[in-house]
Amino acid sequence: MPRYTAPVKDTQFLLHDVLKISAADIPGYSDLDPAFTGAVLEEAAKLAADVLAPLNPVGDREGCVMENGVVRTPNGFKAAFDAVRAGGWTALDADPAYGGQGLPHLMHTAVNEAFVSANMAFQMYQGLTHGAYSAIHVHGSAEQKATYLPKLVSCEWTGTMNLTEPHCGTDLGLMRTKAEPQADGSYKIIGQKIFISAGEHDMADNIIHLVLAKAPGGGAGTKGISLFIVPKFVVNADGSLGARNALSVGKIEAKMGIHGNATCVMNYDGATGYLLGDVHKGMRAMFTMMNEARLGVGLQGYAVAEAAYQNALAYAKDRLQGRDVTGAKNPGGAADPLIVHPDIRRSLMEQKSFVEGARALTLWAASLIDRSHRMGDADAEGLVSLMIPVIKGFQTDKGFEMAVAAQQVYGGHGYIEEWGMSQFARDARIAMIYEGANGVQALDLVGRKLAQDGGKHVMAFFELVKAEIRAHDGDARMAGFAEPLKQASKQLQQAAMYFMQSGMKNPNAALAGSYDFMHLMGHVCLGLMWTRMAKAAYVALDGGAADRDWLEAKIATGRFYMARQLPACGMHLARIESGAEPVMALAAEAF
Structure with a gap:
């Protein structure tokens, strides 16, 4: 196990x-x-x-x-x-x-x-x-907060988010779920939602569903969407639980992974719901949570990869296969451990350097969320909003890739369920899809976030990276970090400039390169984190830190990322600058 x-x-x-x-x-x-x-x-x-x-x-x-x-x-x-x-x-x-x-x-x-x-x-x-x-x-009223928050905080009651419908995922404007106003100020919710994680279970006394639905008078598209609190059991005025609401589970989905979580089809058959926030402003209420939610999914990407890496590392140290080409490292045994082989080292270093870099990026982003929420810092809010599609998209793509790489270390045993590596790969896969599929994250980054507030936040990010590079001028120890970061940052800026010059004339030129831009920016972000971590490790070493071996390993891991992973930025830039023509050349009928 x-x-x-x-x-x-x-x-x-x-x-x-x-x-x-x-x-x-x-x-x-x-x-x-x-x-x-x-x-x-x-x-x-x-x-x-x-x-x-x-x-x-x-x-x-x-x-x-x-x-x-x-x-x-x-x-x-x-x-x-x-x-x-x-x-x-x-x-x-x-x-x-x-x-x-x-x-x-x-x-x-x-x-x-x-x-x-x-x-x-x-x-x-x-x-x-x-x-x-x-x-x-x-977004809740004082009464709603008093009614629901204490139980949600303690998880005596749990909560869900209900967005997707059988015919409508990302395009929420196609939503059909209706909210019919009642004389007492409540609404009757009628419709079906799918892919509802934790939609029903036996671990809490009540489940508070937040459901997007269309109330009358809102018009077409997302402008007509409102958000409603729809409890499994209606809550009485004294806080006790009343009658079972008119909602039910249609089925539990059979899924590739995350089997321990109940992914439900939810049927709302005139269930009592209560408006959360303003009518027809449901999307605004939903987007309140997006930064935190997508940060959490980006975290899932590297967190599952971390667990997979730990087990792959232990296996590589224990499993005896072949001999080191430079001489036996386990002469008393029939073979040397897997970890002596350069290709196994490459794989493990890719996993380790990604996970540690992604952890740094995620915690930094969480600190920006705190700065935004606790200080009202609009610049921090803008910067983290820019970073979120990168964290969600890049980290879950790479996290799945690294979970598969960890499985590969096991050879045939990685394909056998009892070793557990299959579960890591299957569980990691969903993070690339939910909370906005990664192609949508790339479109959000290039189509919305780069131009947000006149490009203020992406320019602030460029300046932040430049300042980090300048801070290490003349420091020979940091050259292996600052120089690769400088090159990657230039490539990122060149890609952004390409979008500015070509995107207005041909929007497909930007959209065709959006996924590569998300990964290019992801690598630059991790390069920035590794530069900061390396400097911190050197400062600790200079200060006489006791755990020198651990700090030196940290620096060596960072050097690997800068030398072996950051060059991918050049590939992504080349793809971006190839434009839309290679992507759009075939007519739909020619596929």
Whole structure:
């Protein structure tokens, strides 16, 4: 059975040596000293390793079962969910006014990684509830907040998001679900939603569905969409649970992965719903959560890759196959361990350098969300909004790639279910699709985010990278980081300039290159993170840090990324500058 150990040391290095959170001016960060964050992360690590990880193969094997309209989660899930609730983990960054602990979103993100790596399908029940909490916290009335938030914070009740319909996924303007106004101010919700994660289960007393639907008078397209709170059980005025609402599960989807999470078809047959926010402004309420939600999915990309990498590394050190071409490294054995072979090293270094770079990028983005929310910093909001499609799209693409690479290290055993590597690959695959498929993320980046606020935020990112490069002028030790980053940054700017020059005349020229641009920018982002991490490691070494071997390994891993991964930027630029013609040359009938 696969094993998992949370990377507490690496996370602490990022929080305190790279991000320097204790000295940051963000409210609440001054309380995040190394002793405190270390204690939180260590406790999360124990829960992840001892409780959640052993249930990961159980959930994959058993899945969720529907019996007479009731969904049963896999054996052990309910007891584990009780343990997560009892530990206060569901309330970590929630508002203290509703029972939360009020910690920064950064700490929620760091803890969330451990739980996702240990058991992604299980963590989704809590993660979706956090999204519902956030939407109601921002857009709900005082009465709605008082009614729903305390129970969502504690996860006594869980939450969902209901967007997709059988005929409509990304294009929500095609939505058919209706909301009919009632005399008492409520609405009757009529329609069907699909792909609803955690839509029904046996781990909470109530499930609070947030449902997009069209109310009368809104017009065509997304302008007519409103968002509604639709509880499984109607909540009485005194907070007790009343009658079962007119909603039901049509079926549980049979899926490629995340079997432990109930992905449901939800039928709304005149269910009572309550308007959340303003009528016909449902998309605005939904987008409140998008940065946090898509950051969370980007985290899933590298978190599952981290778990897969840990197991591939252990296997490579243990499995004896062949001899080192430079001389036997295990002369007393029949063969040398896999890890002596350069191609296995290449694969493991690709996995390691991606995961560590993506972790740094995700935690930095979480700190930007905190700066935006806690300080009202519009520049931070703009910068993180620019980064989110990159984090979601690039990190989930590469995360799946790295999970497959980890599986490959096992050879034939990687294809056998009992070793667990298949589950990592299958679970990671969904992250490329949900919360906005990655092609849509690329279109969002190029079609919306680059030009947002007159291009202010992408220019700020370019300047941020240039400042990082200038900071290492004359530092010979950092040349292996600053120079490759400078070259990659120029290629990113050249690609953006191509879009500006060609996109107005031929929009397809930009759209055909959008996916490559997302990956090009992803590599630049990780190059920036590795440059920051390398500098922090050198500072620690110069300061006499005790764990020199660990810090030197960190620098060597970064050098690998800059030398072996960052050159992909040139390939992506060449593809972008080839324009739309190679992509659009064939008529639809010629395929």
